[in-house]
Amino acid sequence: MTTNILFAANATRWATYEAPLRRALDAAGLSYDLSPEHAPETVDYIVYAPSQEISDFTPFKRLKAVLNLWAGVETVVNNPTLRVPLARMVDHGLTRGMVEWVTGHVLRHHLGLDAYIHGLNGRWTHNVPPLARDRRVSVLGLGELGRACAETLAGLGFDTAGWSRSARTIPNLTCLHGADGLTAALERAEILVLLLPDTPATRDILTAATLAHLPEGAVILNPGRGTLIDDAALLTALESGRVGHATLDTFRTEPLPPEHPYWAHPRVTITPHIASETRPDTASEVIAENVRRGEAGEPLLHLVDRDLGY
CATH class of the missing domain: 3.40.50.720 (NAD(P)-binding Rossmann-like Domain)
Structure with missing residues (x-):
């Protein structure tokens, strides 16, 4: 069965991340459909950036996890409509x-x-x-x-x-x-x-x-x-x-x-927020590993504790 992965970030980031994400997902041996335009009811995983427009996760009936692109999750961790695991980026x-x-x-x-x-x-x-x-x-x-x-x-x-x-x-x-x-x-x-x-x-x-x-x-x-x-x-x-x-x-x-x-x-x-930036190649490997784990029924990496906020 194909796993549908929604890339929820702006067009510039999609252009930067598409190729390394596909390489990492292929290397993980996954059958997937990666796109920035999946219909909500068909999505299994969301690769999430705070700059995108999703604020209501209710329509995502099949959603298994949200995989944050950044280490910080303060913009999403308290969203009351998010009822699936949230993983932060540790890259x-x-x-x-x-x-x-x-x-x-x-x-x-x-x-x-x-x-x-x-x-x-x-x-x-x-x-x-x-x-x-x-x-x-x-x-x-x-x-x-x-x-x-x-x-x-x-x-x-x-x-x-x-x-x-x-x-x-x-x-x-x-x-x-x-x-x-x-x-x-x-x-x-x-x-x-x-x-x-x-x-x-x-x-x-x-x-x-x-x-x-x-x-x-x-x-x-x-x-x-x-x-x-x-x-x-x-x-x-x-x-x-x-x-x-x-x-x-x-x-x-x-x-x-x-x-x-x-x-x-x-x-x-x-310095203009340059101390550390998510690197597409290594971040894509982290995301692909979490999708693999999710599909295999294994614990996800870097899960956020909602009570602590990180």
């Missing part, structure tokens, strides 16, 4: 991209490279950075992406701690959790990396009150979600020197409006 290419972005920016701030990039203007300033072992880094969020970044930084010798809402044990990594653990993670963070999902429990995790726990001059990297930061509080902390620099890849409104004060702030670096 090797996405993970490696995030590790490289985080590592690059941690090293940038650790080594003080901005001073040399912008020029010393003839001043021979001999500022030697500490070794990585003497630089304390905290990573908020120990999911797939946070754990990979924290383990990489620890492997480079950084004094690395990770924080999560519930207790975790990760070899060679200091793991903190809960409210007291969050305070401890902030208090030690010369460089703070935000890799939490967007949930009611994580929104505005950085406010004036929590930012006050950071060491003077701390650096913040946010490749996670724009909703994690109270923007007004961060701007105040930058002006006071509590935060020395913020490198931001995600924002509450994207694209970031031209009039936003982040653009002109001398201690803010903006």
Whole structure:
């Protein structure tokens, strides 16, 4: 029997994903019909991107699962009409991209490279950075992406701690959790990396009150979600020197409006949501494996916990 797979994303993404998805589905040995135009009542699986137009899943009577193209599921997880399993994207290419972005920016701030990039203007300033072992880094969020970044930084010798809402044990990594653990993670963070999902429990995790726990001059990297930061509080902390620099890849409104004060702030670096992107080839393999599992009656990979929101 043919498995009908609806690709629910815009035309540009269909042009990008069609060939790698077909290759991956063929390699999985599946009999399938992949299309962006299946009638709802005939669909078995939806490959889902937040930019598409489906908001009511009720007409999809045969639907077995929704397979999200991105790691973030905040736009669909609370949809009351979605009554089938939802899988988020955990993709090797996405993970490696995030590790490289985080590592690059941690090293940038650790080594003080901005001073040399912008020029010393003839001043021979001999500022030697500490070794990585003497630089304390905290990573908020120990999911797939946070754990990979924290383990990489620890492997480079950084004094690395990770924080999560519930207790975790990760070899060679200091793991903190809960409210007291969050305070401890902030208090030690010369460089703070935000890799939490967007949930009611994580929104505005950085406010004036929590930012006050950071060491003077701390650096913040946010490749996670724009909703994690109270923007007004961060701007105040930058002006006071509590935060020395913020490198931001995600924002509450994207694209970031031209009039936003982040653009002109001398201690803010903006990257346009490029820290990590789903790679069509590797993402297609993840999707094909989940379709294979679904058709074989096996558990799906990377299922979302609706109560937790990720």
